[in-house]
Amino acid sequence: MLDAPLCYAGVELQTSTGMVRLHAESSAVMLSGQQVAVLAVLITARGTPLSREAIWAAMPRGYRPPTTAQIGVVIANIRKKIGAARILTGADGWWMRDPIAPEPVDGTDVLSFGGLRLDVEHRYVLDGPARPIRLGPQGFAVLRILVEARGVPRSRRWIWSSLPPHDRPATIAAVGVVIHDLRERLGRNRIITGGGGWRLAGPAIPRPRTAEWA
Known part of the structure; x- marks a missing residue:
């Protein structure tokens, strides 16, 4: 040594x-x-x-x-x-990891929703100040899609087609396996089933009405 x-x-x-x-x-x-x-x-x-x-x-x-x-x-x-x-x-x-390092703030390299923050550069999840979680590439990519959806349900097919080709499961059905693994890591209540797909727990951001686009 x-x-x-x-x-x-x-x-x-x-x-x-x-x-x-x-x-x-x-x-x-x-x-x-x-x-x-x-x-x-x-x-x-x-x-x-x-x-x-x-x-x-x-x-x-x-x-x-x-x-x-x-x-x-x-x-x-x-x-x-x-x-x-x-x-x-x-x-x-x-x-x-240095526990006293300043935590990242929202920006181009950090995405947040529902109490979760994704450090895109270092590919880990911050679930509160004391629980950083590192995910595999596939799980991180799926979670990023759900975070960016900001509470709006995303279907199995939507998630699969939105993934980078190198992070896609072999089949669309296998997206459910990735979701299951994410629930095991983050907690089952973090990802909600309904509305034709999955969404992160948290207040959904409503889509503006047609009149609001004018």
Whole structure:
């Protein structure tokens, strides 16, 4: 393991001693050798999600747990020491994000509706200040369509045809599977069935009457 400090997102890891300095809190904690190895991999990735297999493979051999499944246990223990908000989890694995970084505001790279905010550039969902969620490309693309619909129901066919070709499921019927997965991640009450399709919970923005266009 490198005998050098690693820094990212307000965390400074001294690999030789296992000491972690948390800049925002002006405090420090100690990690075990295995925890140091995992955190070093996450810091080096600099915000890129890594699967448990990728983390395990990047660790020095002498620090690897017996199985890749145990990576999750090691990360859970690290989160207890440095703060759960510093290591995020999603469909693609784990990654580090600075919990005190300013939250994005609505703009060209952030879409919001119904309490959800989509960071288009980094492809994750903010469900309140403490629950960032990273989705796969297909789920993110479908959710973006629902957010942009702003409470108006969209049919299965509408969603499928609106998706970029590389993000479309193999069949129109498979859109329902993506919706099911989104409900599992975001909560079943977030996506409502009705009106010939699906919509996000929240006040629908009515379409202007013909006279209002004049």
